[in-house]
Amino acid sequence: MKQVRRREVIRTGTTVEQMVRAIADMIVTGAILPGEKLDEITLASRFEVSRTPVREALRELGAMGLVGREPNRSAVVTNVTGTYLHSMFEAMAELEGICARLSAERMTVDERRALELEHRSSMRLVHAGAEEDYAAHNTEFHTRLYRGAHNDHVFEMVTQTRARLAPFRRAQFRLPGRLAKSYEEHDQIVTAIIRADAVAAGQAAYSHVAIVSDASAVFAAAGE
Amino acid sequence: MKQVRRREVIRTGTTVEQMVRAIADMIVTGAILPGEKLDEITLASRFEVSRTPVREALRELGAMGLVGREPNRSAVVTNVTGTYLHSMFEAMAELEGICARLSAERMTVDERRALELEHRSSMRLVHAGAEEDYAAHNTEFHTRLYRGAHNDHVFEMVTQTRARLAPFRRAQFRLPGRLAKSYEEHDQIVTAIIRADAVAAGQAAYSHVAIVSDASAVFAAAGE
DNA sequence: GGAACGGCATCTGTATGCAGGTTGCGAGTG
DNA sequence: CACTCGCAACCTGCATACAGATGCCGTTCC
DSSP, rough: OOSOOOOOOSSSSSSSHHHHHHHHHHTTTTTTTTTTOOOHHHHHHHHHOOOHHHHHHHHHHHHTTTTETTSOOOOEEEOHHHHHHHHHHHHHHHHHHHHHHHHHHOOOHHHHHHHHHHHHHHHHHHTTTTTTHHHHHHHHHHHHHHHTTOOHHHHHHHHHHHHHHHHHHEEEGTTTTHHHHHHHHHHHHHEEEEEEEEHHHHHHHHHHHHHHHHHHHHHHOOOO | OSSSSOOSOOOSOOOOHHHHHHHHHHHEEEEEETTEEEOHHHHHHHTSHHHHHHHHHHHHHHHHTTOOOOOOSOEEEEEOOOHHHHHHHHHHHHHHHHHHHHHHOOOOOHHHHHOOOOHTTTHHHHHHHHHHHHHHHHHHHHHHHHHHTOOOOHHHHHHHHHHHHHHHGGGGGGGGHHHHHHHHHHHHHHHHHTTTTTHHHHHHHHHHHHHHHHHHHHHHHHHO
């Protein structure tokens, strides 16, 4: 019974959580198109599990808003393109602004120092043009902002939103000159936070993400 | 097999959606206390269904953040007290501020008119001291704000946060003079939005919710 | 007497079978 | 030729059975 066709089988392990992430990725990356039906049996055979865990995964995806569900109908991929995607980028900018503003007010001395260190250490990555490494630094940098706000619920929202946007931001640092520009914008945020200038920090963070969103929107619309 | 004890049986009908709502209600009304375990078999017998739909309901509740789930452990009601509760109120104020600000910029003429009408029509409820009706109006008023922002993701976040805070705000309008004060604050928000004054609208909405949060925090700490 | 190990009870995770509903195709009729 | 009605295949929703994991408790050894 393990000798089913090995062609389309997706070997991610068999937990429901992994299936949720795998299907979510397929949706946001466009591997499954909006409006497409997600047949339970087909998914079950693809993941080499029975229908029961597939059903639970689909229900969770429904709660996340990635698929639509109606009684006695197949789950269908919701349309995450266009306006909703745009709304997520805009929301992301707002959330980043909040985090930066609150960080400017609330970060401990140690947190400010750590943020500055993290930031300064990334300069050599810019010069080296190390896109992959800079992306990792970038994640770390923003996570510090989210934590610095000292608000668990905001942290949850911003983390979740960021995760859902991840696939759309993936190739962003490939754009020429983006690394240096990103560093420059980070610098403004850090400076404002060190000065405890909440308004400036919020505005700088908002602009930073808003700019990224434009670039990514273009990228997303262009192809993928 | 239908002759199980008829004592604690909850006769809500058997769809998963109804179970989700029923369990969610029990959690937010305090019928089930935070930290309490939700045993699948017990729930199944209570609702007179098998474990399968119960599992799906629990997974959905987990996605909503109402229950915590770990592998091979019972689902437990999340504890939403203390610092996390405070962070949710603060986040709520921020989100309301965003919605009001964006509403001031983006609401159509019809939306502004409808908001104003809704608001003005509530004055008689204030005079009558009709707490229940005013609460319904209040929900409608805020929902209009959320929609007026014209940002689906923000709408989702604010709606979800509001839902999770609902039980802690329930008795809020019982406080003496709160109705009139609420109306007054709504008035400031509406006026700013009509004038398309984004900054003023945002600040008014933020303050409105922040004040409510204080009152409710006292209430939540006092008893329930 | 206390701590650690092992067995047992219990609960979760998954598979599968069955019933009800929905859809789409085809035959029959106007 | 088109429209309608009916049937059949398929798919979802739920129940039940089974396997694996966890935690508790008693026993045993130090």
